[in-house]
Amino acid sequence: MTYAWTCSRCGEAHEGLPLSWAFDAPIYWHWLDEAERKQRGFCDADFCSMTDDDGEPARFVRGTIEIPIVDAIEPEEESFVIGVWASLSEASFDEVVDVQERDDGNEAGPWFGWLSNRIPVYPDTLNLPTNVHYRPGLRPIIEIRPGEHPLAQDASGITLAHARKLGERWYHASDA
Numbered sequence: 001m002t003y004a005w006t007c008s009r010c011g012e013a014h015e016g017l018p019l020s021w022a023f024d025a026p027i028y029w030h031w032l033d034e035a036e037r038k039q040r041g042f043c044d045a046d047f048c049s050m051t052d053d054d055g056e057p058a059r060f061v062r063g064t065i066e067i068p069i070v071d072a073i074e075p076e077e078e079s080f081v082i083g084v085w086a087s088l089s090e091a092s093f094d095e096v097v098d099v100q101e102r103d104d105g106n107e108a109g110p111w112f113g114w115l116s117n118r119i120p121v122y123p124d125t126l127n128l129p130t131n132v133h134y135r136p137g138l139r140p141i142i143e144i145r146p147g148e149h150p151l152a153q154d155a156s157g158i159t160l161a162h163a164r165k166l167g168e169r170w171y172h173a174s175d176a
Contacts, residue, residue, distance in 0.1 A: 021170055022083025026060045026116035027126060028052070046139065047097060048085065059093035060085045060116055063132060063140035068157040080163045086113030086130045086142050099134050109134045115144070121169040122151045 025043050029050065032040060041050025041058075048060040067080040088096060092111035099108040110131040119125045128149055133141040144155045154162070 020081040020083070023085060023117045026085040026087070027118055028058060028060075028116060046100070047093075049093070057090065058087060059090060060087050061093065061096050061113070061132060061140060063142040065142050065144060065151075065155070067154055067163075069160055069163055070157040071159050073160075077160060077163075080158060080166070082119060083139075084119070084142055085116040086132050087116050088113045088132065092132070096132065096134065096140070103136055109140075110143070113142070115142070119151065121166045123149065125149070125151055128152065 026048055029037065029041075029043050029048055032050070037043070037050075041048065043050070043060075046062050048062075050058050052058050062083065062085050065082045065084055067082075069077055069080055072078045088111055092113070095108065096111060110133045113130045113132050115125050115128040115130050117125065128151065129145040129147070131143040131145060133143060135141060144152045146152055146155075158166075
């Protein structure tokens with residue numbers, strides 16, 4: 001069954017639930033121009049390493065925030081997924097890279113990190129505390145640590161209606 005909905009912001013009908021979004025790099029990478037990127041680091045689909053403005057190293061891993069949808073009916077509606085980046089310490093970054101390369105680390109982690117993207121449907125999410133959890137063969141889970149932030153509150157589960165509202169806000173984030 002295909003989920004159809006009408007956007008309350010634009011009035012248009014849409015098919016499929018907007019249940020996944022992703023950022024291609026940490027926000028800090030986007031703050032650099034092309035020349036600075038070449039000089040200060042690298043960023044691929046899973047890992048990013050760069051020096052900050054003070055020459056200090058910064059390391060990031062890509063993973064997913066997976067928010068359960070508590071009233072899901074269809075299997076494709078079970079989670080609201082946001083592909084994000086988390087910063088890690090040098091030791092944690094090296095461990096994650098090693099574990100992922102070996103794809104052998106069921107007992108590895110979690111590692112503390114800081115969320116490194118601004119998710120436009122929430123109040124500022126940059127630098128929310130996280131735990132990065134290894135998953136064999138998949139990108140890590142990035143768990144938002146408990147707290148008062150709306151994303152931390154949503155992390156335990158949201159309704160399908162709330163997921164749709166977030167999706168509408170995401171589609172229209174540039175309109176705000």
